[in-house]
Amino acid sequence: MWFVLERLDPMPIEALMQAGExxxxxxxxLSSDLNVSVMQYDAMRPEGISQSSTLTVPRPIRSSASAS
Structure with missing residues (x-):
């Protein structure tokens, strides 16, 4: 599944990054085994890509409360 987020001025880059987070x-x-790949593309740079990373988001730790 792909999600593309982009910004136009005057939206600050920080707001775009927060939306991505x-x-x-x-x-x-929604998914306990989420794999995320993040690529930032800067149209003002000749090479385009300014940052790229892939990460596996760890499964959230759930507390196990014992029922009596």
Missing amino acids: DLIVGLQR
């Missing part, structure tokens, strides 16, 4: 958190709630 919020999306990852939401997807993590």
Whole structure:
């Protein structure tokens, strides 16, 4: 599944990054084995890609409360 987030001025890059982090958190709630690949593309740079990373989001730790 692909998600593309982009920004136009005057949206700050920090707001775009926060939206991406919020999306990852939401997807993590839906999938326990989430693999995320993040690529930042800067149209102003000749080479285009400014940062790329792949990560596996760890499964959230759930507390196990014993029922009596």
